[in-house]
Amino acid sequence: MATLKVSNLHVSVNDEEDKKSKEILKGVNLEMHTGETHAIMGPNGTGKSTLSETIMGNPNYHITKGSIELDGQDLSTMTVDQRARAGLFLAMQYPVEIKGITNLEFIRTAVNVTRNEQGPLPIKKFLDKLKENLGILNMSDKMTERYLNEGFSGGEKKRNEILQMMMIKPKFAILDEIDSGLDIDALQVVAKGVNHMLSPNFGVLMITHYQRLLNYIHPDQVHVMMDGRIVKTGDASLAE
Amino acid sequence: MNGIKHAVLDPKFVSAAKFDQEPDWLSEMRNQAFEKSQDLPLPVFAKVNYSSWPLLEFSTKKQADLEIPKSVKDQLADYTFVNLGNRNIKNELANFLSQGVILCSMADAIKNYGDLVQKYLYQFAIDPNEDRLTAINLALMNNGTFLYVPDNVQLKDPIKLLTIQDSRQEEMFIDHTLIVAGKNSRFNVFQRTETIGDIANPAHLTAEIIADQDSHVQYNSLDCLGPKTYAYFNRKGHLKEDARIDWAMGIFNNGSTIADFDSDLYGVGSHTEMQTVAISTGRQTQGLDTQVTNYGRHTEGNILQIGVLLDSSTLIFNGIGKIIHGAHGSKAQQENRILMLSPKAHGDANPILLIDENDVIAGHAASVGQINKKQLYYLMSRGLSKEVAQRLVVRGFLGVVLSNVPIPAVREQMVAMIERKLQNDPESK
């Protein structure tokens, strides 16, 4: 069992306009283990994405106090890619588009770099796995030959985030508003992908401001976030 | 080392360049061009100062034929036609013979197909009177390739040319490729250039493509000349009615380069796509001008130049779109994009539109920028190290042109070349 632990986390960003440092997270505490499903809910602008990005290691967010630990190891000195290889995954609210790199090539590279000690996954095995996951997510083969997220619709981008998660198989995945902009059908597909991953070796943290998603992926714990703090924690009934 | 600006050429170079049993008409052309060259100005590459480059530091030493090195032998199987210095060492013309295709060295072409060569050589595409370097290239041409595809011949397999500068000794290298596409012909040419040996010889590489009515030529090139080679390139297409030339060129030379790529859209309805990718590394300077001139009505020319800079290198793209009065309904678009991976590099993208006609659609886009941090972060968040992520972003940036290279093996070669250039980069580590 792995543990992700956020203690008294304070995070600031430099405002793009006045360049002044602004405190967004004001003492967040959160502990989760593999095998668990957590949800963070809260209104827009309370710092949910800031928390996800800080855990992942986005250099725009500065920890001023507190810590993030993965199995007791402090993450603050680790770069984004090191954290990813240690088992963290963030399905981003706004995935970027990269022209000229195919989705397939990117996913294959990502799968292989996160498998360090086991060596690269043989291509046949990789393709079989990819095919299986595409099937679960109702995605066509063609999506993997297209350039990474380039020209993807909002829903396609979200599915592609889940596809990457399913291929990379992290210990902990943070899904930042994976449900936004999805119709019910797409939402069900995405939920199917996430539920398929659930196991004692996988923990998921869903960030959403709609209760809807939680009808399809049932959380063990729900946290309510307001103004940079988690103000309430409870079981699934808290979301209602 | 004598800069080109003050170089005075000895006429002995003209006699040294002559082919065996050269006909008078050619010698006459050379002599005239040589005389004229003294008065013609050097070509201008905006924002590139090459006046100190030893581009005319030729040698007339009598050369020994050196043996073919293993590195070259190993590549022979991949090409249809290979010139090592001024020797032709492979020709698989037999595969195309039944269709009347001619493929031979310039020396053989002059000997065996003199009339045909005379009809096209420096007649339609490159004008020897344009500047000093075009004149010198005609006067001193000492090797080359001739490809003639007759009317209505459509070749499925690409013709793959390997042109090697042999710098294992002092050697003059002034290479001219002449490609004639007959009416309604259709084919694909790939030309790779490289240098063996490490003597500092300049290289001059020119190519003319004459595309007759309704022909469609795809010309792909991959230039990888050596670090000690100062190079001048001039590739020019002449397009007749409804002809089309698609150019996709990878400029991956290791030394300093000036290059002039042009298409003249004479025929009504002719069309060209001119795409270039370039990487500059080390202290290298590369200045690339790509020009499309719309003469005919309803012609279309699109330019796409994409480049990456590392270290303290320089890369200048000048994109020139010129529309002549009377070319109604023409289109000229261009895009020049430069990515700088080092703060010490110097990159510039200059679109130049010269339009003398109202009824046209023309436009341009240009950018010079650093690597996109959000893209880098996204890739790294999936476990890719910074170096791998950066290489992927760069490859993606260049990939827009690469994906238009129709021969998979060529595309792979280009990708391998890019990887190699990026991996040798001390800055990105």
Ligand SMILES: Nc1ncnc2c1ncn2[C@@H]1O[C@H](COP(=O)(O)OP(=O)(O)O)[C@@H](O)[C@H]1O
């Ligand atoms: N990179 C950033 N630069 C400047 N301000 C930011 C940045 N990211 C978030 N913020 C600010 O932090 C606050 C919280 O944003 P965010 O974490 O995106 O909230 P949520 O995801 O809960 O909607 C907002 O006021 C937002 O403007």
Ligand SMILES: [Mg+2]
């Ligand atoms: Mg958010």
